[in-house]
Amino acid sequence: MEEWTKEEAEKTYNINTWGEGYFDISNEGDLIVRPNPEAKPISIKEVVQEMHSQGVSLPAVIRFHDILRSQVIKLNTTFRDVVTEAKYQGKYCGVYPVKVNQMREVVEEIVDAGDGFGHGLEAGSKPELLSVLAYNTHPEALTVLNGYKDEDYLRLALLGRQLGRKVVVVIEKFSELPKLLKISEEMQVKPLIGLRGKMSVKSQGRWAKSTGDRAKFGLSISEMIKAVKLMESHGLKDCIKLFHFHIGSQISDIRTFKQAISEGARIYTQLFKMGCSLEYFDAGGGLGIDYDGSRSNSDSSCNYTLVEYVSDIVYGLKQICDLEKVPHPNIVTESGRAITAHHSLVVTNVIDQINVKQPNHDTTKHDNEHHLIKNMREMHSWNMQEDNFQEIYNEAVQLKEQGLSAFNLGVISLEDRAILETLYWQIIEKLQNFCKEIEFVPEFLTNLEDSLAPQYLCNFSVFQSAADHWAIDQLLPVVPLSRLNERPTVNCSLADITCDSDGIIDKFINREGISSTMAIHELDKEQEYLIGMFLTGAYQDVMGDMHNLFGRLHEVHVYGDNDDPQGFYIEEIIKGNTSSTVLSTMQYNPELMAQRLKKKMNKIVSEGKIPPRLGVKLVDFYEDCLTSYTYLRN
C-alpha cells in the first residue's frame, strides 16, 4: 500500500475542486479554512475547541463571514473587469436574493461587503420585502421585487420609492400591473417596473420547470406586448426600466445560460425599440456551485467558471445590442447560492456506530442442535478457496433465510437464531477477508461490501441541517475535520439521530464520482470525532424543519485575524433552540407542562412513595431539560 499523504486526503474528499481555494489540509491533518489568500489559515478543529470552552456544544453551524465578503467582492470585481475589458457601456448592479439565506447577519454582511459596488437586495415575498426595505439603504443599490404580489406588497414597494430607494417591481403575472397602476395613482408615486419574461430555453436538472410554456412565473411574449400597451395608454411607458428572467437555480450547463442570454437580449432590444426606457437587463440567479467537484454538467455540479459565466453575459449582451443598435443596459444578476454556499458549514460529532454484521454471540456447540445450525457450522469450517467461496456464500445465505422461517414457525429458539446468525456473519467476514487476496472480485461481492458498510451515528438531523440532501438528493461535501494525515480505513454512511429512516446521508463525493459510503477513520473512544458538512450556506441554513422537534443549531460567527495566534476570533454566538422553544412553536406551554409534572410529583411525595428531596431533584431535572439544547448532550 502506498503511503498516505495530504494529497491523497485532498483527492479522496475532492477538497480542492469544491473548496474554491477556501479549504485545505494542514500538515497536522486538520481541515483548515483560508478566507482569502493573505489570511492565516484557521483550523476548524480549533474553532470547535474554542466553542466548547465557551459552552457551545455540537452540532453547530460555523459561519466564516470573511468568505461571504470575499464572494461578494469576487462576483462584483469579475463583472467590473469583464465590463472594462469588453468596453461594455453599462454597469454591473448585482442584487442578493434574500430567500437563499435570510439570516440578518448574512444579509448585513453582504450589504456591507457590497457597499462599494452598490450591491442591492432582492425580495420574493412580503416579509422579505419588509426586511429589504429596512436593510438596503445604499442610494444607488437596486431593490428588485419578485414573487406574487398583493396590494400590501405593492404599497410597500411604493413606500420604498417614497423613501428614495430604487425599488423595481417585477411583474410576474399580468394582473399585477393594473393593480400597481391603481395603487401608484392613489399614492401619487411613479413606480419602477420590471417585466419578467417566460423564457423558452430548456433548462436542465432540478429546476427545469422554471422555463417553458408551463413555467409558474413570467409573462408570455403577447402579455409583455399587452403590458407595454397598457403602460402607454396611461402615459407611463417610461416606467418600464428592467427586463428580467430567471431560468432556475444551480444551472449546471453553461449552454443553457448562453441560450437564455440571447433569447433575453432579443426580447430586451425589441422592448427597447417599442419605446420603453429600459435601463436594466436582469439575468436572475442560477450561477452554480460545484458541490461534487466534478466540473461537469451533473445536477450537483457546473461545467463553467465564474469568469466564463460573466463573459457570456457581458459579451453576449453586447453583441446583440450592438447589432440592434440599442444602448448597452446595466446588468443585474441575482446570485444567491454562489455568494452564500461556501461561508457556512455544519459540524457534528460521531456518537456511535451501527453495525450490520453481528458476529459476537457465543456459538459454543450444544447437544441436539437443529440441523440448520449443524449445516451452518459445516460451511463455517470449510477452507475458503477460489473454487468454493461462491458456493459457501450461497449456502450460508440460504441457511440464514431458512433459519428465519424456522424461527417464525417456532421451530428454533431465540438462542438458536442468535447462534445461526453469528455463524453466518463470521462466514461473511471470512469471505470479505478472502476477497482482499483474490484478483477478480465478482460483482455480487462488491455489492455485498456496500450493503455491509457500518453507519456512523452523528449528532444532527438531516431534516434540519441538510434538507436538500433528503428532498432533492443534493450532494454536500462531507469531510472529517481532523486525522486527515491518517489513512481512513472504514467505509460507511452517516445516520442522524431522528427516528426516521430517511435521516441518513448515503451519497458522497469521492475521487471516482459518487458512492454510497465515505472513507472515514476507525473511531477512537478517547477523542471526539468531528465531521464537517460543507457548502450549507445557501438554502440549507434556512430551509430546515423541526422533524422530531430537533430545533435550530447553535451558531458561531468567525472572523479571521492575522494578529491572533490561532488566526481567528469568534465574534458572536447565537444559541440554538431549546426544547422549550420548539415545544412552544407547537403550541405547548412549557411552564404549564412543568407545573403539571410538579403537581403529580407533589401528590406522590405526599403519599410517601418518594422522599421530598428526590421529588424536587426529579422535577428540577425535567425543567433543566426543557431549557436545554434539543440535540444529544455530549
Ligand SMILES: *Cc1c(COP(=O)(O)O)cnc(C)c1O
Ligand atoms: C431563487 C431565486 C434566485 C436565486 O437563485 P440562485 O440560483 O440561488 O442564485 C434569484 N432570482 C429569483 C427570481 C429567484 O427566485
